[in-house]
Amino acid sequence: MITAIKHPPHIRALLLSIAGSVVLIIGMGYGRFAFTGVLPVMLKENLLTLxxxxxxxxxxxxxxxxxxxLLSRARPVDSRRLCFTSVLATLLSIVALAWLRSPLAIIVLRGLAGLFSAVTLIAASLWLLQHMQHTQGAPMLFSGVGIGVFLSAEMVAVGKSLALPSATIWLLCAGSAAVMFLVFFRLLNSPPDTLVDYPFKAQTSTCSQTVTATEAWKLLLIYGLAGFGYIITATYLPLFLTGSLTGIDPVQIWAVFxxxxxxxxxxxxxxxxxRGYRFTLLLNLILQAVGVILPAFSHALPFCLASALLVGFTFMGTVTVALPEARRLAAAVSFNMIAAMTALYGIGQIAGPLVAGELYAFSGSFNPSLWTASTALMLAAGLVAKR
Structure with a gap:
């Protein structure tokens, strides 16, 4: 049943942005990244090897x-149903991790959880930005990823402080995520004309002016390198700090991220x-590279906090800066630029943990992985700077 929001226009706009953000808090923050915080516990319990x-x-x-x-042809009109379905599937996948003991089953389930997280990202974006026509809500929407990382990390921290097993921690995560969804899910039923009287502001474009196939392919390569560059930190930060910090749980560093x-x-x-696309993305990638490499020099608290702050503050910024540029360059290529960007970013993310595993097996340290990831980000920055 479609329900209207009976509030002033600016309050309605804020509530819709928050509702979309909650979808990403659950699908991305919990469904995708809570595993980073729980992984050290699962390794300690011998549920998984490294x-x-x-x-x-x-x-x-x-x-x-x-x-x-799979959702490259999804329609805005389908977005509400996709939001509900993907969030419920994500919650079920989190609950299932509390009972699974087979490493193969866990691996398969994590694959499905990744699929659901992609659906939440696309569905929430389609719902708020196109179906509800609330493009100004994009920053609040995408902030849900970081908020979800923080909230799920705090749930893991509570579980670890109480010496709870990983199964109970997963249930704690699922419960807190479900409560958020119950509070905000009715907003997803808002009719498409909810913001018909909301005063939209014109967007100012300051992107670079070159529209060529060369620029498009260069952006694809930059984005793929960025996907590889951030993901090792985003997957292993609490793990490679375990045992090196005293007086603080490494998962709290992940919460700072x-x-x-x-x-x-x-x-x-x-x-x-x-300041424009080139300056902004160059600064973003350089800061991200510095943040990634810091723990390779020292696992002392200031280095770890600086790494979490820099990488956390920049990785979603890369998406925020690069995707509008991809839309601008789409006319220069014969394929779907956004889909290609997503694919290459995904390939970089898949390669990251595999490369980290091989380098760790060879060296017994995560430092070579961090140097490799930071180098990838600096190469991406070099491509941005090259005219």
């Missing part, structure tokens, strides 16, 4: 890639409008 954890992470990113490709990501979409959106 190699199996690598495969589970890569399976999740492969599922994300598949989900993005999410907390930094939440406001980043607003910052990078405003910066790209003010």
């Amino acid at each position: 190699q199996q954890g690598n495969w589970a992470a890569s399976a999740n990113y492969a599922g994300y890639l598949l989900g993005a490709l 999410g907390l930094a990501a939440a406001p980043s979409c607003f910052f990078w959106h405003r910066l790209v409008v003010a």
Whole structure:
């Protein structure tokens, strides 16, 4: 049943943005990234080996890639149903992790969870930005990824402080996510004309002017390198800090990662409008590369906090800056530019944990992986700077 929101226009606009954000909090923050916080506990319980954890992470990113490709032709009118379905599927996949003991089953389930997370991202974007015609809500919408990382990390931290097993931690995550969805799900039933009297502001474009196939292919390569560059930190940050920090749970560093990501979409959106695509993406990638490499120098608390802040604050900024540029360059190529961007980003994310696993097996340290990831980001920055 479609229901209207009986509030002033600006309040309605905010509530719709929050509703879309909640979909991403659950689908991305919990469904995709809570595994980063729980993985050290599962390794300690011998539910997974490090190699199996690598495969589970890569399976999740492969599922994300598949989900993005499957929904490449999704329509805005389908978005509400897709939001409901994907969130419920994500919640069920989290609950299932509390009972599964087979490494193969966990790996397969993480692949499905990746697919569901891609559906939530696409569905929430279609619902808010196209179906509800609320394009100004994009920064709040995408901040849900960082908020979800922070909230799920805090749930994991509570579970670890109480010495709960991973199964109970997964149920704690599922319960807190379900409560959020119950609070906000009715907003997803809002009719498409809810914001018909909302005063939309004209968007100012300050993108670079070159529209060539060369620029399009260069952006694809930059985005793929960025996907590889951030994902090792986003997958293993609490794990490679385990045992090196005293007086603080490494999962709290992961919470800082999410907390930094939440406001980043607003910052990078405003910066790209003010300073343009090239300057903004170059700054974003350099800061991200610095953040990735910091723990390779030291696992002391200041280095770890700086890494979490820098990578958390920049990884969603890359998406915020690059995707509008991809839409602008779409006319220069004969394929779907957004789909190609998503695919290459996904391939970079799949490769990251696999490369990290091989380098760890060879060296017994995550440092080579961090150097490799940081180098990839600097190569991407070099491509942005090259005219």
